[in-house]
Amino acid sequence: xxxHETTTPSPTRATTxxxxxxxxxxxxxxxxxxxxxxxxxxxxxxxxxxxxxxGADLRRERWQDMAxxxxxxxxxxxxxxxxxxxxxxxxxxxxxxxxxxxxxxGSPADRLATVFALARGTTDQPxxxxxxxxxxxxxxLVPEIGPxxxxxxxxxxxxxxxxxxxxxGLDPRPVVVGPLTYLSxxxxxxxxxxxxxxxxxxxxxxxxxxxxxALAAAGATWVQLDEPVLVLDQPVEVLDALTRTYxxxxxxxxxxxxxxxxxxxxxxxAAPVLAxxxxxxxxxxxxxxxxxxxRGATLTALHAAGPDLAGKRLLAGVVDxxxxxxxxxxxxxxxxxxxxxxxxxxxxxxxCSLLHLxxxxxxxxxxxxxxxxxxxFARQKLDEVxxxxxxxxxxxxxxxxxxxxxxxxxxxxxxxxxxxxxxxRDRVTAVGGADTRRAGTAEGRRRRQQxxxxxxxxxxxxxxxxxxxxxxxxxxxxxxxxxxxETAYDTAMRAEVDRVLTLQTELGLDVLVxxxxxxxxxxxxxxxxxxxxxxxxxxxxxxxxxxxxxPPIVVGDVERxxxxxxxxxxxxxxxxxxPVKGMLTGPVTMLAWSFGRDDLPAADTAAQVAxxxxxxxxxxxxxxIAVIQVDEPALRETLPLRxxxxxxxxxxxxxxxxLTTAGVGEDTQVHTHMCYAEFGEILDAIxxxxxxxxxxxxxxxxxxxxxxxxxxxxxxxVGPGVWDIHSPRVPTVEEVVExxxxxxxxxxxxxxxxxxxxCGLKTRGYAExxxxxxxxxxxxxxxxxxx
Ligand code: GLN
Ligand code: ZN
Numbered sequence: 001x002x003x004h005e006t007t008t009p010s011p012t013r014a015t016t017x018x019x020x021x022x023x024x025x026x027x028x029x030x031x032x033x034x035x036x037x038x039x040x041x042x043x044x045x046x047x048x049x050x051x052x053x054x055g056a057d058l059r060r061e062r063w064q065d066m067a068x069x070x071x072x073x074x075x076x077x078x079x080x081x082x083x084x085x086x087x088x089x090x091x092x093x094x095x096x097x098x099x100x101x102x103x104x105x106g107s108p109a110d111r112l113a114t115v116f117a118l119a120r121g122t123t124d125q126p127x128x129x130x131x132x133x134x135x136x137x138x139x140x141l142v143p144e145i146g147p148x149x150x151x152x153x154x155x156x157x158x159x160x161x162x163x164x165x166x167x168x169g170l171d172p173r174p175v176v177v178g179p180l181t182y183l184s185x186x187x188x189x190x191x192x193x194x195x196x197x198x199x200x201x202x203x204x205x206x207x208x209x210x211x212x213x214a215l216a217a218a219g220a221t222w223v224q225l226d227e228p229v230l231v232l233d234q235p236v237e238v239l240d241a242l243t244r245t246y247x248x249x250x251x252x253x254x255x256x257x258x259x260x261x262x263x264x265x266x267x268x269x270a271a272p273v274l275a276x277x278x279x280x281x282x283x284x285x286x287x288x289x290x291x292x293x294x295r296g297a298t299l300t301a302l303h304a305a306g307p308d309l310a311g312k313r314l315l316a317g318v319v320d321x322x323x324x325x326x327x328x329x330x331x332x333x334x335x336x337x338x339x340x341x342x343x344x345x346x347x348x349x350x351x352c353s354l355l356h357l358x359x360x361x362x363x364x365x366x367x368x369x370x371x372x373x374x375x376x377f378a379r380q381k382l383d384e385v386x387x388x389x390x391x392x393x394x395x396x397x398x399x400x401x402x403x404x405x406x407x408x409x410x411x412x413x414x415x416x417x418x419x420x421x422x423x424x425r426d427r428v429t430a431v432g433g434a435d436t437r438r439a440g441t442a443e444g445r446r447r448r449q450q451x452x453x454x455x456x457x458x459x460x461x462x463x464x465x466x467x468x469x470x471x472x473x474x475x476x477x478x479x480x481x482x483x484x485x486e487t488a489y490d491t492a493m494r495a496e497v498d499r500v501l502t503l504q505t506e507l508g509l510d511v512l513v514x515x516x517x518x519x520x521x522x523x524x525x526x527x528x529x530x531x532x533x534x535x536x537x538x539x540x541x542x543x544x545x546x547x548x549x550x551p552p553i554v555v556g557d558v559e560r561x562x563x564x565x566x567x568x569x570x571x572x573x574x575x576x577x578x579p580v581k582g583m584l585t586g587p588v589t590m591l592a593w594s595f596g597r598d599d600l601p602a603a604d605t606a607a608q609v610a611x612x613x614x615x616x617x618x619x620x621x622x623x624x625i626a627v628i629q630v631d632e633p634a635l636r637e638t639l640p641l642r643x644x645x646x647x648x649x650x651x652x653x654x655x656x657x658x659l660t661t662a663g664v665g666e667d668t669q670v671h672t673h674m675c676y677a678e679f680g681e682i683l684d685a686i687x688x689x690x691x692x693x694x695x696x697x698x699x700x701x702x703x704x705x706x707x708x709x710x711x712x713x714x715x716x717x718v719g720p721g722v723w724d725i726h727s728p729r730v731p732t733v734e735e736v737v738e739x740x741x742x743x744x745x746x747x748x749x750x751x752x753x754x755x756x757x758x759c760g761l762k763t764r765g766y767a768e769x770x771x772x773x774x775x776x777x778x779x780x781x782x783x784x785x786x787x
Pocket of ligand 2: 463673674760
């Protein structure tokens with residue numbers, strides 16, 4: 001009995017129920033238990049049965065988290081031993097034919113073996129390709145679909161999970177990647193073919209129809225079909241296909257109620273189409289972004305869709321499933337109050353699956369309690385949706401406690417000297433056009449630098465890191481455990497730098513690196529040294545398969561309290577006659593691989609990071625470092641999903657790079673590095689970055705990037721990777737010679753061509769690194785003599 005409703009008569013409150021739910025939850029378990037179990041199985045230490053038992057345990061644990069928070073309907077099927085898109089491929093019987101030797105017994109152990117074979121490859125088949133899941137740092141396994149692909153339902157695993165949840169007394173809501181999204185994310189199974197997987201949509205829909213029947217029979221009352229592709233720019237044909245697909249699915253006679261979930265951004269032109277689908281429910285992303293009215297746009301569209309929503313269930317994603325910040329409850333309650341009269345039933349939801357957040361804030365022991373009070377990880381977001389549902393249903397008085405707590409946390413955050421640093425704000429405001437413009441022309445600088453460096457034609461270099469040996473990792477672990485003191489650790493790292501320098505000199509490389517042994521990670525290393533960044537102990541987030549990363553959190557204005565790399569670089573430079581490159585991670589990458597702020601636009605944070613790095617660049621220059629590399633491997637991956645937002649993003653990204661690097665003299669050589677070769681629409685931005693030399697991936701794509709750069713009159717030095725470091729294979733002298741000649745024939749002038757691997761060497765072993773670099777140097781020599 002709700003007394004509040006009788007004292008405050010309100011027809012909508014009385015009639016529209018409010019629930020709470022999440023679109024998905026992290027899989028890892030506490031202490032990254034899933035990673036450990038999976039890797040132990042891979043190493044042959046534990047059998048499939050043991051791993052399957054751990055999986056069941058982990059599913060129970062995550063449902064328990066949800067039940068403890070007060071959720072009764074729970075997502076099912078979002079748990080995965082490796083990747084949920086791969087699971088969908090198996091569910092639909094769409095594993096590529098090249099894997100037809102895999103176990104087909106249909107037992108859970110067979111299925112597990114198939115999952116890992118597709119994910120990791122077999123002795124004669126490479127794994128499925130991996131790519132980024134929208135604009136997150138999660139990677140999924142790309143389905144390979146061709147004209148010959150057939151689809152058949154293999155739902156035993158999903159149905160078993162539904163039964164598992166029901167046995168625990170929970171109301172399971174199966175979560176499956178929707179047909180449109182599944183095919184949109186697939187690639188043609190023949191390389192180079194222009195086959196469009198979406199043409200198979202009508203062949204795929206019957207399998208989903210069959211799935212719906214099976215789920216209904218298993219007792220699922222709702223099914224969540226994820227269609228995040230709806231937040232991308234979509235041509236009208238795709239939106240028509242959406243309507244066709246869901247009209248067909250809605251016609252399945254016995255089925256659960258259909259919930260179509262969109263996420264990762266505002267819906268735009270897809271909003272009215274989604275709202276008009278003959279389905280019973282929809283989920284929309286109502287998260288906010290600082291400096292952009294993303295929530296407002298979707299709300300307007302929902303209100304415009306009014307009559308189409310009447311009677312439907314709406315999952316209002318007001319709790320940002322990708323942000324580590326605590327939700328501001330009052331504005332969310334206002335949004336919910338506005339939506340409630342429009343719909344048949346309302347759920348307070350996360351904007352997307354919580355997969356992209358660390359599991360639980362309470363396991364962080366070293367975050368200052370005040371700062372911790374500003375944050376919410378996945379477990380805490382469960383409480384948020386429940387509090388908001390209570391507030392939306394019974395009025396703000398019913399959640400006065402949490403509202404007051406959040407208000408206090410926000411006030412403490414706004415007033416904290418950790419958050420707003422007036423000096424930083426002033427410095428950013430004072431940046432003028434001249435600060436982002438490098439002195440001199442590309443050609444003039446090249447000549448000045450050449451006078452200073454005296455490099456041969458086709459200079460050889462590497463991208464920065466050398467192998468992270470077990471010995472280095474052991475030293476870092478010992479330092480963390482307190483078994484090694486700072487001095488001893490430092491000595492070990494310096495010895496390693498010495499070894500790496502000596503090796504490079506022996507090999508005959510021209511521009512050396514110190515090898516980055518002291519860096520745990522190219523972002524975390526700098527985040528630990530910059531004010532404004534917070535690093536976590538246990539904030540793991542799945543990157544792919546059993547790989548997890550711990551993104552730092554940008555808590556406040558960013559500032560450099562002291563030089564970060566100057567000691568290492570200048571020490572290394574003193575020990576060599578040849579130039580040793582200074583090595584920094586660029587501002588865009590620092591942000592892309594961190595959790596950003598919700599109180600400052602990313603562009604502003606980027607400018608702050610850029611100013612901090614600019615000081616580092618200038619200190620390196622003063623310390624006599626003549627070549628400074630600023631890596632921006634994340635520049636392209638941060639490209640916004642919507643085309644309309646890309647020019648704005650590229651403008652601030654380029655400006656941040658320029659602000660980082662443009663302060664140096666004409667005879668200091670600025671390098672940048674990117675790990676990919678397809679520039680496409682970012683080509684102009686790459687030119688505008690105005691780095692003196694760019695090194696990039698090219699070995700796998702046979703130097704195609706060179707044509708793009710030449711066609712665009714790229715005026716700077718280019719180092720197209722001539723050794724694919726992603727494979728242990730040592731290249732032959734002939735193939736490296738051929739790659740270099742290809743680049744020269746393609747139009748890169750000899751005085752601007754560099755010779756380097758594709759990427760850093762930290763994941764490789766010396767057994768491949770030494771011979772491969774020897775090959776590079778030899779090949780460069782051969783081509784040089786022919787010039
Ligand atoms: N300098 C870094 C390294 O060599 C670059 C890494 C990267 O591009 N991802 O490891
Ligand atoms: Zn790289």
